[in-house]
Amino acid sequence: MATVDIRNVRKSYGPVEAIKGIDVAVQDGEFLVLLGPSGCGKSTLLRMVAGLEGITGGEIAIGGRVVNGLDPKDRDIAMVFQNYALYPHMSVFDNMAYGLKIRGIPKPEIQSRVAKAAEILELGRFLDRRPSQLSGGQRQRVAMGRAIVREPSAFLFDEPLSNLDAKLRTQMRVEIKRLQDRLGITSLYVTHDQVEAMTLADRILVMNHGVAEQIGTPLEVYQRPASLFVAGFIGSPPMNVLDGRIDPAGAAIAMPGGAVLPLAAPRAADAGRAVKLGIRPEHLALTAADAPGASSIQVELVEALGADTVVYGRLPDGESLVVRMAGLPACREGDRLTVAPQPGALHLFDADGGRRLAEA
Amino acid sequence: MTASHTTGGRRLIDLVPHIVLIVGVLIFAFPIYVTLIGSTWDSATIGRGNLPLIPGGEAFNNYSQAWSESHGARASYTPVRVMVLNSLVMALAIALGKIAISILSAYAVAFFRFPFRMAFFWMIFITLMLPVEVRIIPTYKVVADLGLIDSYAGLTIPLIASATATLLFRQFFLTIPDELVEAARIDGAGAVRFFLDVVLPLSKTNIAALFVILFIYGWNQYLWPLLITNSADMETIVIGITKMIGTGEAANDWNLIMATTVLAMLPPVAVVVFMQRWFVKGLVDSEK
Ligand SMILES: Nc1ncnc2c1ncn2[C@@H]1O[C@H](COP(=O)(O)OP(=O)(O)O)[C@@H](O)[C@H]1O
Ligand SMILES: [Mg+2]
Numbered sequence: 001m002a003t004v005d006i007r008n009v010r011k012s013y014g015p016v017e018a019i020k021g022i023d024v025a026v027q028d029g030e031f032l033v034l035l036g037p038s039g040c041g042k043s044t045l046l047r048m049v050a051g052l053e054g055i056t057g058g059e060i061a062i063g064g065r066v067v068n069g070l071d072p073k074d075r076d077i078a079m080v081f082q083n084y085a086l087y088p089h090m091s092v093f094d095n096m097a098y099g100l101k102i103r104g105i106p107k108p109e110i111q112s113r114v115a116k117a118a119e120i121l122e123l124g125r126f127l128d129r130r131p132s133q134l135s136g137g138q139r140q141r142v143a144m145g146r147a148i149v150r151e152p153s154a155f156l157f158d159e160p161l162s163n164l165d166a167k168l169r170t171q172m173r174v175e176i177k178r179l180q181d182r183l184g185i186t187s188l189y190v191t192h193d194q195v196e197a198m199t200l201a202d203r204i205l206v207m208n209h210g211v212a213e214q215i216g217t218p219l220e221v222y223q224r225p226a227s228l229f230v231a232g233f234i235g236s237p238p239m240n241v242l243d244g245r246i247d248p249a250g251a252a253i254a255m256p257g258g259a260v261l262p263l264a265a266p267r268a269a270d271a272g273r274a275v276k277l278g279i280r281p282e283h284l285a286l287t288a289a290d291a292p293g294a295s296s297i298q299v300e301l302v303e304a305l306g307a308d309t310v311v312y313g314r315l316p317d318g319e320s321l322v323v324r325m326a327g328l329p330a331c332r333e334g335d336r337l338t339v340a341p342q343p344g345a346l347h348l349f350d351a352d353g354g355r356r357l358a359e360a
Numbered sequence: 361m362t363a364s365h366t367t368g369g370r371r372l373i374d375l376v377p378h379i380v381l382i383v384g385v386l387i388f389a390f391p392i393y394v395t396l397i398g399s400t401w402d403s404a405t406i407g408r409g410n411l412p413l414i415p416g417g418e419a420f421n422n423y424s425q426a427w428s429e430s431h432g433a434r435a436s437y438t439p440v441r442v443m444v445l446n447s448l449v450m451a452l453a454i455a456l457g458k459i460a461i462s463i464l465s466a467y468a469v470a471f472f473r474f475p476f477r478m479a480f481f482w483m484i485f486i487t488l489m490l491p492v493e494v495r496i497i498p499t500y501k502v503v504a505d506l507g508l509i510d511s512y513a514g515l516t517i518p519l520i521a522s523a524t525a526t527l528l529f530r531q532f533f534l535t536i537p538d539e540l541v542e543a544a545r546i547d548g549a550g551a552v553r554f555f556l557d558v559v560l561p562l563s564k565t566n567i568a569a570l571f572v573i574l575f576i577y578g579w580n581q582y583l584w585p586l587l588i589t590n591s592a593d594m595e596t597i598v599i600g601i602t603k604m605i606g607t608g609e610a611a612n613d614w615n616l617i618m619a620t621t622v623l624a625m626l627p628p629v630a631v632v633v634f635m636q637r638w639f640v641k642g643l644v645d646s647e648k
Contacts, residue, residue, distance in 0.1 A: 052545065071545070072545045073548035079543070081539040085540050098549075099548055102547060102549055
């Protein structure tokens, strides 16, 4: 068990900079999820921690010891790969035991460690099987078993669930969470799936184009996204983003369509400023036409999901607006609805850089 | 009525390929059958020119004479037991030597980054275009200067020294996922352990297939052994058979020639039959 410190780490492939200086200190026992779209550099960062990829700049320390120059085997980490990476010709037992054998751990100890891991992962019946004789979920469990038996300082996961079907993925997600709670081992977990990130993480590092857009708990990332990118990436359906301008009094936002949305706290300093306004679909509600901040939308598509309903509509000025309502409200394509944001649910971003505006 | 009609038609359709296959097998098998039968008759019967198509009673005499005696009725030969041993040593050394060199060089080229990696790969690859026959005179000179004439080393090393199977192993190694290599690095396996514990076991099926091909290649070598062996003790069986067939000055001991030929076929057949089990095992295990 240990901390993992990533200090201003960079990675270049020739002239291309894949990681542009990332800083994060992972606490002992913490579960940090690296979240971002495909190609943003999540795997690269994880592989630098593992020692599979050289570090172009900066420093990585595991348990307080700088590991930049160390081989993967000397970093005291274990890694779980997307395609399991099991040795196809070895039994489940041998797959788990291989790393221990190389380390010269005595046989009885190997036996007991593998037996313990197999029990935790419910793999006891399969120890003699080859990986090819297991289902995808079982293979993934063997891969985790191989990591557990090593009793490492840190677990590294690279999209371990993305090869599983949706149902199994949910099930394994719960298992990983339970496992990490039980073992309390510092973990770095790469995924592009926001649900995995929200459910597993103690903290999420949202990455985009090789930079950390935001580091925070799942709730912080959801409630106070640090940038338009984070706002759009977390939440489903994604946050509505509209153009607006803070009125001269700094008390409300004037929308191009004519609606005026009152601000919860006045922003005199930003009076007259153009902003991007974010409103989550679930924070819009039906309201009376004369309520403050009300806008009317024309319904274009209704997705009834059972527990809730997603309505895709259009504002009078042609902007699209997505509203998520609980239950099964009676509305159809072509209907007109009047909606308004719930108080205090507005996110304001700089119209240029997309960074969140400081709270008033 | 219609049903029996269709089954009849299908039976005919089934029959045609069978007939073609049976005819094919007969064409290929008949000479072997004649050889087999010939080895059971005495020299005079064969010499008369109308060999019966049923086995005769001389099998034991012919085979024991060919196996261990150094002279027939009309000429003297190297006994088959010596020649089979020579051929066996040559074929095994060539097959095992080539596999060892090829798999190691392919391992280097496929898994390691080093300067001029591709240049080395192409140099190895080019040896494909330079079989022994092409470089035979300089090779002979080198082997002669090294004093390796009439030795197993001289017989086998020049034939081993081309990594023709490198390409095949390299292509196979490239199908081993990077993740597996990385998992092994994290498990702490160095280059040698990874080779022994992972790459070699995964290559089992490929090695078995290559062994068969290279064993037969080695067993059937003719030109090089002809040049490099002078003494009867070093003669290989392919050379021996051609030497037994005279130049017309004397009649041939056809009974012994045929017995020798049958004996010469046995080791390659045994290798194929034995190795077949490994192929099937490799296929059934369905290991990636
Ligand atoms: N070996 C490499 N050589 C060159 N570019 C690479 C290499 N590996 C990754 N990249 C580039 O680095 C960026 C980040 O890749 P990666 O970390 O795999 O993304 P992610 O895991 O977030 O999908 C990508 O643009 C990718 O093209
Ligand atoms: Mg990736």
